[in-house]
Amino acid sequence: MKSQSIYSSLLLCILTFTHFLTITAERCVDIPDPLNPSKQVIVDCPPTVNSDAYVKRQTTNFFEVTHNCTATAALCNNIKEAFNDAGKEISKVLKLKTIIKVNSTFTDLNNAYLLGAAGPARRIPLTSDDNIIRRYPQALVKQFSLSTHPEYNDYDITARFNAAQNWWFRTDNGTIGSDQYDFYAVILHELIHGLGFISSWSNLLETLVDQDTTGLTPFPDFGGDNDSQFEGFLENIFDKYVKFTRNGVVSTSTDYTSQLNESVPIGTSFDTVEEFVTQVKSSSKWEIAESALTSATTKDSLTFTPAEGTSHKEVIYLESSINPYDPYSSISHVSLRYESTPDFLMNYFLHDGETLEDLIQKDTLFYPY
């Protein structure tokens, strides 16, 4: 399907360039609730001999979904059908090797603006070919055919959908109402996040200590006794391809991260989060965090460059026009310049009253830049 052109090449480029991966640590990070990504649970993930069955290419749906649905049987059935359609669609465009397991919950999310959220259930640290340790979503690690891999979570993707929204399902065969959202389109969007379309950069540090946002960083990693030792900032593999533009100067996320890594000596122990945040912010390297925030809130200042050798050659603009910064919408979405192109799927909002097909047909094939 046209709307996934960017995403398939983008995920494939991440899948393709992984020949030199090495298992680094035996500590993985679980994120039980995609709506609360700051709640990270460090878990042991010792090397485990691969026992995944490889699935035949002709498999039509690589997604196996466990549903937790408290709505009526008819509604829950519509949800299952929509998941099935979305799983088939993604299975057509991505060369998946193993079954992807999804834990999906459909409940009232107590937020009138929220359609749903999803993310990797486990992030696994691996050393990339440039010797940098990054976190990889489990769904992606499963595609690498490693003979031994860090132990997996039972699920690859955790997804939550808001039962309080007015959903439209194609299986009802009706016309979409002006205030309805196409559930199928939202599943596609959320599954793409769960597969790895997700950055590590956020305002987590200052949020943790109730301070206003003045800078962004990747996730800080802690280890040692009581997880009190700072072990560096870790990018997601997505970030390897992210670039920040500031005053005409382009810097890679990796460059910014390695500078932030020098804000506090690796191995320093901290008694409290406050102490850590205070030290990072008093370092001269905090200006990197400030620059990252400026780029993330300035239109056209954040890009994703597909890896060399992938079919998609153009730079992809990420969402950087929302000011003030919004941890749920900024960075891990594509720019609204793709709103009326077939690549709108990863925009941070979806129009109501339009089905995925309507949105694709509206496509003007007009790339402004």
Ligand SMILES: *[C@@H]1O[C@H](CO)[C@@H](O)[C@H](O)[C@H]1NC(C)=O
């Ligand atoms: C299903 O979701 C509800 C609401 O989030 C939760 O309380 C319940 O524990 C879940 N059940 C299972 C089996 O995961």
Ligand SMILES: *[C@@H]1O[C@H](CO)[C@@H](O)[C@H](O)[C@H]1NC(C)=O
């Ligand atoms: C499934 O996800 C929900 C939250 O979205 C979480 O509460 C629950 O523990 C998860 N179930 C399993 C078995 O991981």
Ligand SMILES: *[C@@H]1O[C@H](CO)[C@@H](O)[C@H](O)[C@H]1NC(C)=O
């Ligand atoms: C929608 O149409 C399909 C194909 O014609 C049919 O199988 C299905 O039962 C219809 N669904 C409803 C809810 O009417």
Ligand SMILES: *[C@@H]1O[C@H](CO)[C@@H](O)[C@H](O)[C@H]1NC(C)=O
């Ligand atoms: C870790 O916790 C133990 C017991 O709670 C304490 O004795 C020890 O000093 C702590 N270590 C660090 C590095 O904080």
Ligand SMILES: *[C@@H]1O[C@H](CO)[C@@H](O)[C@H](O)[C@H]1NC(C)=O
């Ligand atoms: C940041 O520091 C950690 C710990 O030394 C290291 O593993 C990681 O590769 C560093 N990241 C970058 C981008 O330099």
Ligand SMILES: [Zn+2]
């Ligand atoms: Zn999203």
